[in-house]
Amino acid sequence: MFVDYYEVLEVSPNANSETLERIFRYFAMRYHPDNRETGDEARFSEIVEAHNTLKDPVKRAQYDIAYRDHAGLRRELTEEASNSKGIERDVVIQARLLSLLYAKRRHDVSNPGIGDVELERLSDCPREHLEFHLWYLKAKGWIARVENGTIAITVEGVDRVNSEHRRDPTIRLLDHTAS
Structure with missing residues (x-):
């Protein structure tokens, strides 16, 4: 199943590396399992996985190909639903x-x-x-x-x-x- 890492990190697919790092740090602190108030181990793991993929230029390029394919499928579904x-x-x-x-x-x-x-x-x-x-x-x-x-x-x-x-x-x- 395709996971939208941009959605996970709540950033644009055009986000630069500084933005990715800033958002990652914010979510990592918020959802870290050691955080007694807002910790969420599953959400934290998802955020780490998204960050690790998007911070690496090669992995991000590979991911972006899959992302565009998935976006095309979403567009097709939207068009079909409105028809x-x-x-x-x-x-x-x-x-x-x-x-x-x-x-x-x-x-x-x-x-x-x-x-x-x-x-x-x-x-x-x-x-x-x-x-x-x-x-x-x-x-x-x-x-x-x-x-x-x-x-x-x-x-x-x-x-x-x-x-x-x-x-x-x-x-x-x-x-x-x-x-």
Whole structure:
């Protein structure tokens, strides 16, 4: 897991060596385990680790590469979070998955599951994206793995599909022409 050493020391990534030393001394005195009022061994260790990395020019240069990569990931997450189209698309994919599993359960109650590869193909959703939706639907209790390892809709999932259908009668299950 990436640790933001600049955040740990509460300094800018542009901070010079004098600033790093001054801030380090302040936090080291404050969080040193011998300080009876504000000592915190875990926080102290974190501060020492951050300081040791950022004070060494070679280690800092290596760390800054990882820091920029992490900052890029944060930026991507922020952009994705502000894009409501992604959330709308997720809702559609989850509804499609439930519809597929609903239809499979109705078609063959004794063998209600669909395998991962087939579910990926039928939902037209790549495996790396499908994992999020399967996690969510499982966590809600709307789908589950059955004995043979395939994924099937649960009673709660059937209730969910039925309640969505009642709210919006224009929803048609497994309408592959829509989308």
